[in-house]
Amino acid sequence: MRAVVVTEPGGPEVLAWQEVPDPVAAAGEVLVAVTATGVNRADLLQRQGHYEPPLGASPYPGLECSGRVAALGDGVEGWSVGDEVCALLSGGGYAEQVAVPAGQLLPVPDSVDLVTAAALPEVACTVWSNVFMLAGLRPGETLLVHGGSSGVGTMAIQLGRVLGARVAVTAGSAAKLERCRELGAEILVNYREQDFVEQVLAATGGRGADVVLDNMGAKYLGRNLEALATNGRLAVIGMQGGTRAELDLGLLMRKRGAVLSTSLRARPGAEKAAIVASTREHVWPLVAAGEVRPVVDRVLPMAQAAEAHRVVEAGEHVGKVLLTT
Numbered sequence: 001m002r003a004v005v006v007t008e009p010g011g012p013e014v015l016a017w018q019e020v021p022d023p024v025a026a027a028g029e030v031l032v033a034v035t036a037t038g039v040n041r042a043d044l045l046q047r048q049g050h051y052e053p054p055l056g057a058s059p060y061p062g063l064e065c066s067g068r069v070a071a072l073g074d075g076v077e078g079w080s081v082g083d084e085v086c087a088l089l090s091g092g093g094y095a096e097q098v099a100v101p102a103g104q105l106l107p108v109p110d111s112v113d114l115v116t117a118a119a120l121p122e123v124a125c126t127v128w129s130n131v132f133m134l135a136g137l138r139p140g141e142t143l144l145v146h147g148g149s150s151g152v153g154t155m156a157i158q159l160g161r162v163l164g165a166r167v168a169v170t171a172g173s174a175a176k177l178e179r180c181r182e183l184g185a186e187i188l189v190n191y192r193e194q195d196f197v198e199q200v201l202a203a204t205g206g207r208g209a210d211v212v213l214d215n216m217g218a219k220y221l222g223r224n225l226e227a228l229a230t231n232g233r234l235a236v237i238g239m240q241g242g243t244r245a246e247l248d249l250g251l252l253m254r255k256r257g258a259v260l261s262t263s264l265r266a267r268p269g270a271e272k273a274a275i276v277a278s279t280r281e282h283v284w285p286l287v288a289a290g291e292v293r294p295v296v297d298r299v300l301p302m303a304q305a306a307e308a309h310r311v312v313e314a315g316e317h318v319g320k321v322l323l324t325t
């Protein structure tokens with residue numbers, strides 16, 4: 001088969017679409033003939049040599065895919081050859097085939113075509129597991145989503161709104177904020193021109209955000225805490241603004257707040273399967289009903305993976321960039 005290989009750590013030009021050995025479905029795994037894969041920020045880090053795949057994972061980038069079941073490993077039940085699926089991966093989505101534990105497969109929701117389905121697993125599982133399973137966002141609460149027009153952000157806005165929360169976002173341009181508004185965000189903050197703490201406090205009568213979904217890490221830690229409501233929960237899922245910062249524990253305690261942080265890729269299979277099952281139960285019906293839609297910026301062939309990385313690195317996209325076989 002062919003896969004996108006990181007020939008050496010570096011810029012987008014190090015990605016090469018080339019022949020590699022076929023994967024084999026081990027016991028409990030399913031071999032998927034890949035139709036499309038989503039580009040995630042973690043793929044850029046892997047390409048640069050900053051994010052080694054977990055032990056046993058495929059060496060090729062790609063944390064999600066859509067496609068058809070091509071073969072079943074021993075002991076797999078509930079799936080058949082030819083089924084249209086999408087999947088949360090530990091790697092290997094940028095390829096013609098990938099072997100994936102059966103617990104990480106999802107059906108393609110009604111109302112979504114097979115290519116577009118590749119935009120769903122990573123963002124849906126990330127948002128559902130962090131904002132709802134972990135931070136416990138409830139109807140009537142305020143959710144602040146940093147990077148509202150990102151792949152993760154576009155899903156967080158829609159799920160937050162549909163499940164009864166008021167959604168605030170940060171983004172770097174008026175055009176991106178407008179897309180966030182169309183998806184259901186009510187409080188719009190241009191992080192290049194405005195202070196999100198002031199804006200969120202002003203829009204909530206001084207109360208703040210009950211849940212913050214943060215991609216920036218260190219750079220926003222102090223201000224996220226200031227923007228947090230009493231009993232608020234800050235979920236840190238990215239470190240685009242660094243890893244080390246001071247935390248005012250006095251303020252955290254006064255607010256009876258919580259700082260949470262998770263990563264999806266390195267989790268054991270059983271934890272991933274539990275997140276996938278919960279996402280399927282709670283998010284898939286909303287997608288099937290068209291209440292939550294995958295947001296796809298553009299679709300490129302796998303051979304143009306370098307161009308896809310350039311687009312995401314430059315922040316030219318809203319939602320997801322997909323690659324097709």
Ligand SMILES: NC(=O)c1ccc[n+]([C@@H]2O[C@H](COP(=O)([O-])OP(=O)(O)OC[C@H]3O[C@@H](n4cnc5c(N)ncnc54)[C@H](OP(=O)(O)O)[C@@H]3O)[C@@H](O)[C@H]2O)c1
Pocket residue numbers: 039040041042122126146147148149150151152153170171172173176191215216236237238239240262263264265312315319
């Ligand atoms: N922990 C996990 O399990 C997990 C899983 C998936 C993703 N993630 C993380 O979630 C984040 C989003 O992932 P993605 O693939 O959806 O990314 P993406 O589409 O590449 O988006 C990155 C986002 O960062 C925003 N951003 C840049 N500087 C900012 C700032 N100063 N303030 C606020 N936002 C800023 C960009 O906003 P503009 O374009 O408006 O500038 C853009 O929306 C990444 O940090 C990724 O690593 C974590």
